[in-house]
Amino acid sequence: MIFKNFFRKNKRRSNDPIYTIVDIDAAEISGYANGIDQMQSGEIDGFIIRNVISKRELTTLIESHDTIEDDQKFFSDTGMAVFPPPFSNINKSSPSYADDLEKFFTTSANRWNHFPENFGFDFEGRVHETLRKIANGRRVETPQGVNNVGRYNPGCFKHLIPGKGLFKAHCGNLFHKEFPTFYEHMNEISIIENQMSYFVMLDPSQKGGQLTLYDLLWENVEIRMNGDTVLKDKSGKMYDLENQKQVKRQELAPQAGDMIVFSGGRIWHKVELAEETRRLTCGGFLTRSRDDGAVYTWS
Ligand SMILES: O=C(O)CCC(=O)C(=O)O
Ligand SMILES: [Fe+2]
Numbered sequence: 001m002i003f004k005n006f007f008r009k010n011k012r013r014s015n016d017p018i019y020t021i022v023d024i025d026a027a028e029i030s031g032y033a034n035g036i037d038q039m040q041s042g043e044i045d046g047f048i049i050r051n052v053i054s055k056r057e058l059t060t061l062i063e064s065h066d067t068i069e070d071d072q073k074f075f076s077d078t079g080m081a082v083f084p085p086p087f088s089n090i091n092k093s094s095p096s097y098a099d100d101l102e103k104f105f106t107t108s109a110n111r112w113n114h115f116p117e118n119f120g121f122d123f124e125g126r127v128h129e130t131l132r133k134i135a136n137g138r139r140v141e142t143p144q145g146v147n148n149v150g151r152y153n154p155g156c157f158k159h160l161i162p163g164k165g166l167f168k169a170h171c172g173n174l175f176h177k178e179f180p181t182f183y184e185h186m187n188e189i190s191i192i193e194n195q196m197s198y199f200v201m202l203d204p205s206q207k208g209g210q211l212t213l214y215d216l217l218w219e220n221v222e223i224r225m226n227g228d229t230v231l232k233d234k235s236g237k238m239y240d241l242e243n244q245k246q247v248k249r250q251e252l253a254p255q256a257g258d259m260i261v262f263s264g265g266r267i268w269h270k271v272e273l274a275e276e277t278r279r280l281t282c283g284g285f286l287t288r289s290r291d292d293g294a295v296y297t298w299s
Contacts, residue, residue, distance in 0.1 A: 018215045018250045019045035026052045026130065035134030036295055039196055039263050046262025052130050052200060053257045057121050062202055064119040065157055079164025083157045084111065088179045105145025108153045123282060124154045130259060131295060139294040146185050152298035155284035160209060160274040168228040169241050172197060172265035172285060173218040190287035190296050197264025199283025201254040208275035211260065214241060214268040215248040221268065231268065
């Protein structure tokens with residue numbers, strides 16, 4: 001009896017995947033019409049949708065991206081250049097806050113309305129078209145900004161600089177406390193708890209840059225300790241993310257043109273150091289509108 005329980009508890013073998021990630025070609029995705037609902041209920045944890053953007057389209061998009069001047073980008077202290085600069089950059093205590101906010105949303109609307117002609121590829125259109133197939137009849141759109149001014153960026157380019165660039169361990173729900181102003185409005189218009197993440201791999205690093213999903217969920221673990229490599233759960237137990245024996249993990253390595261959609265709100269994850277060549281992605285977050293008639297893309 002004891003043995004039976006022991007084996008049942010340890011049913012998962014050490015090299016079985018931790019999460020259910022559906023790996024499927026873009027042409028087959030319609031078979032998962034309620035994929036977003038399945039992700040929200042925890043039935044599946046994400047998708048890797050292959051060949052969402054063709055090689056030719058990628059070449060055009062990347063060439064356009066590479067003409068963006070550095071002074072248009074935000075540079076993080078983790079070796080990442082972000083375009084357009086994120087909302088969280090706006091200083092709430094500045095006297096021009098209201099104007100800055102309005103400008104952020106009008107600039108963003110303008111940018112994305114003209115993106116297809118300026119970049120030679122309709123990134124937002126392709127992302128929405130793809131997500132619509134797993135949205136169970138919901139609309140997929142980028143929401144209007146605060147006071148219905150302009151709109152959000154549906155996503156942003158994230159360029160990890162080789163030898164320096166990575167994303168520290170995080171999960172989407174963690175940001176709700178770190179950027180309360182940003183999330184106040186998102187929370188009014190949508191359900192931010194267990195928000196989802198999406199991104200399209202444009203240019204993978206030749207070495208490193210994998211997406212690592214840790215076997216740790218926001219339900220149990222909400223605290224990231226100083227140094228960002230140790231997490232603390234609700235009972236006070238510490239998890240050293242660098243200790244592979246202590247914290248199981250699953251790695252995803254999308255190829256150029258593949259799109260990842262996953263439960264980034266609740267699953268702790270990181271992007272490993274881009275070691276040899278740059279890693280370029282474009283993406284953002286997903287939430288369901290308050291009336292549940294739409295899925296929102298934003299960043
Ligand atoms: O690789 C990216 O662009 C983003 C990875 C990530 O942290 C996310 O999608 O939530
Ligand atoms: Fe993330």
